[in-house]
Amino acid sequence: MSQAAMAQVLAVSVVAIAVAAVARRRGWSAPLLLVLAGLALSPLVPAYELDPEIVLLVFLPPLLYSAAIDSSYLGLKAVRRPVALLSVGLVLFSTLVIGLVVHLLLPELHPAAAFALGAIVAPPDAVAAVAVARRLGLPRKVVTILVGESLFNDATALTAYRVAVAAAVGHGVTWPGALGQFAYAAAGGAVIGLALAWLLTRILAALRDSLVENTVMLLIPFGTYLAAEAVHASGVVSVVVVGLVVGHRMPRSEFGTRLLSGALWRVVDLFLESVVFALIGLQMWPIVSALDWSDPWRPVGAALAVFAAAVAARIAWVVPATHLPRLLSRRVRRNEPEPPPWQNVAIVGWAGMRGVVSLAAAFALPDLPGRDMLLFLTFTVVIGTLLVQGMSFPWLIRRLRVSTEQETFADDLAEAAAQQAAASAALDRLDELVAGGVADVHQEVVEQLRLRAERRALTAWERLGGGTGPEGEETPGAVYRRLRREMLAAEREVFVRLRDERRIDDEVLRRVLHELDSEEATLARD
Structure with missing residues (x-):
């Protein structure tokens, strides 16, 4: 050329x-x-x-x-x-x-x-x-x-x-x-x-x-x-x-x-x-x-x-x-x-x-x-x-x-239900890790992780006029990041499974995965 x-x-x-x-x-x-x-x-x-x-x-x-x-x-x-x-x-x-x-x-x-x-x-x-x-x-x-x-x-x-x-x-x-x-x-x-x-x-x-x-x-x-x-x-x-x-x-x-x-x-x-x-x-x-x-x-x-x-x-x-x-x-x-x-x-x-x-x-x-x-x-x-x-x-x-108001409401409702199921899976995974003997885990760290998982589900319900989540906390240390990644992986598996079962749409899946990915990227940069 x-x-x-x-x-x-x-x-x-x-x-x-x-x-x-x-x-x-x-x-x-x-x-x-x-x-x-x-x-x-x-x-x-x-x-x-x-x-x-x-x-x-x-x-x-x-x-x-x-x-x-x-x-x-x-x-x-x-x-x-x-x-x-x-x-x-x-x-x-x-x-x-x-x-x-x-x-x-x-x-x-x-x-x-x-x-x-x-x-x-x-x-x-x-x-x-x-x-x-x-x-x-x-x-x-x-x-x-x-x-x-x-x-x-x-x-x-x-x-x-x-x-x-x-x-x-x-x-x-x-x-x-x-x-x-x-x-x-x-x-x-x-x-x-x-x-x-x-x-x-x-x-x-x-x-x-x-x-x-x-x-x-x-x-x-x-x-x-x-x-x-x-x-x-x-x-x-x-x-x-x-x-x-x-x-x-x-x-x-x-x-x-x-x-x-x-x-x-x-x-x-x-x-x-x-x-x-x-x-x-x-x-x-x-x-x-x-x-x-x-x-x-x-x-x-x-x-x-x-x-x-x-x-x-x-x-x-x-x-x-x-x-x-x-x-x-x-x-x-x-x-x-x-x-x-x-x-x-x-x-x-x-x-x-x-x-x-x-x-x-x-x-x-x-x-x-x-x-x-x-x-x-x-x-x-x-x-x-x-x-x-x-x-x-x-x-x-x-x-x-x-x-598209009805469609948006249905998406928000499906997302809120999926967020609730994913939060439950993340909390179950946290309990397994703590029960398995994670070294030097302070109760404060466990509570922060638990509150963060619950907050994601509450935020989704807020779009439908539900309750409010807890106040945001500061970024925890290395143990927090490791445990949080495990919880994010558990949540992600639930969302993908619900998409495959046609209980949520791909549009909803992309939206929630973007939130999870953004959080995981933030954890990786710390």
Whole structure:
């Protein structure tokens, strides 16, 4: 890479981080502000065409992995039916609808190229979904469905894209061959992901060094993606599977590993997401300037029609996909006695923001007739969904009066009960240690440890209007630290067990583990 190219990358990164910092301080949506900044700067800076290899090999794996380790494996398992209907069914349905619209509007394009565009713009983006949904405080089940959809739908879309491109360039493609390629990519990616997850979790457990473990974890998404793609399986599925397994087992790792991992991936996410959304906006000028504008209504009309088709296809799929399984399956009605609130269905139907993966796939198109038009249509769908749907999302949520108060109360209640059980386990462990003959244990130290365990449970009950805990004490000596670590280990085991038994959610588990880890880190520094 030349010095000029390096300077350009550095400048984009600096501007992106600065814009993201302003958005975070003001409480604005960073992705939307970054896209707008990129659009405004696009005519003023040297043209930069997005390199699809950089997006698919450098940006996508770590962002997918970070979203996966922060997701709940058990939560995704509970919503696997709607996630599958969205990440597979909706992507294929959108590909067909959009491809048909493009074929009717632009008959001069090869039909396979039209359906390739459908596959390009069909999947909502994982980065956009996580960035927007969590900031708005949506109900956890809705967030889990949106995140799960965006984690897996790229695999469906990229496989359909490869099949359509192969047909467009004249390679023989049959329906059985296309279905076989899709099945192999998905199943192969899952198998490779599970095998690597089994190996990597054991390697990480054997390292017992927080810094080394997190350094290895930085390499995991890239190595996993390349390993799957090397055998033509889905690198996206492999990365997501590994991330879900590693994230599920993270509570059993060392406290330092979790604390460092949380900070590390927050930094990685902020940097990569900022650069990605800025790059989306910066693509405007090279894409628009490459197009023939002798008849401006033709590209503009086609762009509006494709954008409308992308939005309408999602709504047309989400509503029946939500209710038809309940009507057709007694098992679904038994497992889900109450239908989902219509407000949640409306939110999922409107949450279709596209992102940088669609642009990367478009730039990876071979030199087909009409390639510039396909790039322009992709760009307008990405920008249109990010701005129109992204900017209207907060208004929609306020209008629908979606609230998480009941969910928050249930979390607080579950946490208080779990804290009580964990405190009992810690006190039992303390009694065992004292009865076993710990040398030079003063009664004052034992009482301090006992009060500290009880205080954690009382603090959780206070959120529900309960009693108050005792006054805080000063940090005790070496015996206190050793015994307290044993108690923390006992509490942690209880929380993990209750999570595995589905008595508390992963969100609650992460919250309480952060408190335990922070305390243990303080003890280790003394």
